[in-house]
Amino acid sequence: MRLYMKLRTTRSQESAAAISGISVATGRRIERDPRPPSSRKERRDYRTRSDPFEGLWDEEIVPMLASAPGLRPITVLREMARRYPDRIDDSVRRSLERRIRTWRALHGPDQPVIFPQAHAPGRMGLSDFTDMSGLGVTIAGQTLHHRLYHFALVYSGFEHGEVVLGGESYTALASGLATALTTLGGAPAEHRSDSLSAAFRNLCHDQAEDLTRRFAALAAHYGMTPTRNNRGVAHENGSIESRHGHLKDRIEQALMLRGLVDFDTLAAYRAFVAGVIADHNRRHGDAIEIERAHLKALPPAPPVTWDEASVRVTSSSGFSFRHAFYTVPSRLIGHRLHLRVHDDRIEAFLAGMPVLSLPRGRAPAKTARRTTTHIVDYRHVIGSLRAKPGALAGLTYRDALWPRPAYRRAWEALVASQPVRDASRTMVALLALAHDRGLEADIAAALDAILDEGGLPVFAEIQARLMPQAASVPAVRIEMPSASVYDPLLRDVRLEIAP
Known part of the structure; x- marks a missing residue:
């Protein structure tokens, strides 16, 4: 409008309107009343169309809202359309939403208030x-499929994250918190978490109370006061909830720069996430150093961050734990093992001495029939399997026995072309060779090459290809001399007998 009026001092209506980007009719209207809209007389309060809720708003809609304050506008609209299909349809949805919004602002219940907090360093x-x-x-x-344990300090913005393969459990929380505080070099005065509903949902009252006591003991170990926000009230933990989105966005952007979301190993992905978080902490280095000065010193002893259990090794050279079957060396059959259960591994002890560490098995997704996950190391059972190769065909954990995909391919190819008994003997012999000679990777490469060429693996050929040829031993002829040849040596010898 200002541009048009300025141009009109030197140009015609048509030219000024074209340059200003308005029509000539709008230019004429501006010239008739050059005042800005805010200075003009307000429009009289009148409707441009009939009220679609006349006779319904005060009589039916307001009583519905008063009796059930949580009703959504779309629910009210659907109910009114059901009662009065000739008057109410989706064309009045926005009008109803605006009117309900205004009514709730004037007559509705009070809404919860979020109080901004002032955070001191180290608190x-x-x-x-x-x-x-x-x-x-x-x-x-x-x-x-994974989660991320996320720790943050409110004042400085220090963050720590760990990849969690299971659910929201005490072990994941405890180990992640211990690592975060060790990295930070101190502990805050107070620690807040959500209600961990996923960890407590399927537990009985006694087990839930036990986890509560263990978490309180963990906080006491670091000298922190443990607090929890109310169930379902995420904004009470808002300082971490809002950071979730930012952290996910940083990791996603880093993946885009990387150009690839696939990683060779889980350890490589863990290192990638740690690098993204480390970059964030470097940007907040000054504030983190200020907060470090207000943190409590860490205790000298590490906390207990694992679950404990006791199992007996069965005659199958393994044990079952939480819908997963683990194999162990057969020499442990009949013994009872004490387990330390971490999020990603299980440590087994016998008589207080560490025996072995196994990767943590996860129960499969809930289906109509629960199945068992198998964590199998062929080295644990190859001795007995070598004596009973026929057991391989019907072995319950046969598919988990193969150390590499090439062995599975070889088994499937052998079973499809020859009797199962012969295929079992060949595969057991190959596993035994891999165990005895340390040729697991070499045998897998040989199997892939043979199968890619359309052939079938033959144990003798693979053994001849990978095993070094024994060198021939030269024949050595040994002639024993006659005892008489020593007589000349004794003729001139004078025996001296000591007195």
């Missing part, structure tokens, strides 16, 4: 879990 740390499956990360081509 509060926060923990929570967030689902990371939406990033589409894969490990060696397999989708990685």
Whole structure:
């Protein structure tokens, strides 16, 4: 409008309107009343169309809202359309939403108030879990369904994250918190977490109370006061909830720069996430150093961050724990093992001495019939399997026995072309050779090469290809001399007998 009026001092209506980007009719209207709209007389309060809720608003809609304050406008609209299909349809949805919004502002119930807080350095740390499956990360081509344990200090913005393969459990929280505080070099005065509903949902009252006591003991170990926000009230943990989105965004952007969401190993992905978080902490280095001066010193002894259990090794050279079967060396059959259960591994002890560490098995997704996950190391059973190769065909954990995909391919090819008994003997012999000679990777490469060429693996040929040829031993002829040849040596010898 200002541009038009300025141009009109030297140009015609048509030219000024064209340059200003308005029509000539609008230019004439501006010239008739050059005042800005805010200075003009307000429009009289009148409707341009009939009220679609006349006779319904005060009589039916307001009583509905008063009796059930949580009703959504779309629910009210659907109910009115059901009662009065000739008057109410989706064309009045926006009008109803605006009117309900205004009514609630004037007559509705009070809404919860979020009080902004002033945070002092070293006062509060926060923990929570967030689902990371939406990033589409894969490990060696397999989708990685995982969560991220997320710790943050409110004042400085220090963050720590750890990839969690299971659910929201005490072990994941405790180990992640211990690592975060060790990295930070101190502990805040207060620690807040959510209600960990996923960890407590399927527990009885006694077990839930036990976890509560263990978490309180963990906080007391570091001298922190443990607090929890109310169930379902995420904004009470808002200082960490808001950071979830920022952390996910940083990791997603880093994946885009990387150009690939697939990682060779889980360790490589863990290192990638740690690098992204380390970059964030470097940007907040000054504030973190200020807060470090207000943190409590860490205790000298590490906390207990694992679950404990006791199992007996069965005659199958393994034990079952939480819907997963683990194999162990057969010499442990009949013994009772004490387990330390971490999020990603299980440590087994016998008589207080560490025996072995096994990767943690996860129960499969809930289906109509629960199945068992098998964590198998062929080295644990190859001795007995070598004596009973026929047991391989019907072995319950046969598919988990193969150390590499090439062995599975070889088994499937052999079973399809020859009797199962012969295929079992060949595969057991190959596993035994891999165990005895340390040729697991070499045998896998040979199997892939043979199968890619359309052939079938033959144990003798693979053994001849990989085993070094024994060198021939030269024949050595040994002639024993006659005892008489020593007589000349004794003729001139004078025996002296000591007195």
